[in-house]
Amino acid sequence: MAPQFVKPYVKSNKNDRVDAEAICEAVQRPNMRFVAIKEVEQQDIQSLHRIRSHVVSNRTAQTNQIRGLLMEYGIDIPQGRSHVRRQIPRILEDAENGLTVCFRGLLSGLYEDLIRLDARIEDLDRQIAQMARGDDRVKRLMSIPGIGPLGGTALMAAVGDVNVFRNGREMAAWLGLVPRQCSTGGKNRLLGISKRGDVYLRQLLIHGARSALRVIEKKEDPRSRWAQDLLERRNKNVVAxxxxNKMVRTAYAILKYGGTYRADVPVLT
Known part of the structure; x- marks a missing residue:
């Protein structure tokens, strides 16, 4: 059980006895939500993703540090890792750019660290792709446009047993991809998405959705036409x-009932 669902049953100050009473009371509620225990394979995949996310953050920090230090010497590199990787060797070879011998050595070390981080991420990506190829459920998830090895394995590791959700909308709500409700006095008011659940997985799914949106103009299937119509009325980030949300609901149906994604199935709005 999630701690926030047990908290309302705590009757006094916090201690082991009071906590145990609250847990016993909460577990007997008919509508209580429970957290599924992850399998070892799910923990392995989730560990890979956490390590990869950490290394990617380190690489971003390393890239920004290199750009910031060079700005102190009057050398401006455009944003983006590819610009840094491409221009650092030229800067190190340029003997007339005013860099001291000391800083050239420091910059060379930072550049080597950046290359090692890139190699580490590539190795982790290979491991994730290998896991994706070895899991039939992930391969079926990857048939959905916008879901690749990263999104498929992360979704499978987070969800596990899809039967804990009553329907696809509940699974989308669990990932924070549904509007936040603020209703009172019979007046329904929907705000932005709730952003509950796994932030990393939600980011992967939204990035995958953006990739799928880039090619919808060339497609005529029901989902692509639905997205094209929505793009005419709403901001592209809202459409993403x-x-x-549609990807998660489709993933629920695939995991629940089997099969793969079919582009010819009408989209429910």
Whole structure:
């Protein structure tokens, strides 16, 4: 059980006895939500993703540090890792750019660290792709446009047993991809998405949705036409979130009932 669902049953100050009473009371509620225990394979995949996310953050920090230090010497590199990787060797070879011998040595070390981080991420990506190829469920998830090895394995590791959700909308709500409700006095008011659940997985799904949106103009299937119509009325970021919501609901149906993604199936709005 999630701690926030047990907290309302705590009757006094916190201690082991009071906590145990609250847990016993909460577990007997008919509508209580429970957290599924992850299998070892799920923990392995989730560990890979956490390590990869950490290394990617380190690489971003390393890239920004290199750009910031060079700005102190009057050398401006455009944003983006590819610009840094491409221009650092030229800067180190340029003997007339005013860099001291000391800083050239420091910059060379930072550049080597950046290359090692890139190699580490590539190795982790290979491991994730290998796991994706070895899992039939992930391969079926990857048939959904916008879901690749990263999104498929992360979704499978987070969800596990899809039967804990009553329907696809509940699974999308679990990932924070549905509107937050603020209703009172019979007046329904829907705000932005709730952003509950796994932030990393939600980011992967939305990034995947953006990739799928880039090619919808060339397609005529029902989902692509639905996205095209929505793009004419709403901001592209809103459409990306809506597409991610559709992807999660489709993933639920595939995991629940089997099969793969079919582009010819009408989209329910």
């Amino acid at each position: 979130v809506a597409m991610a």
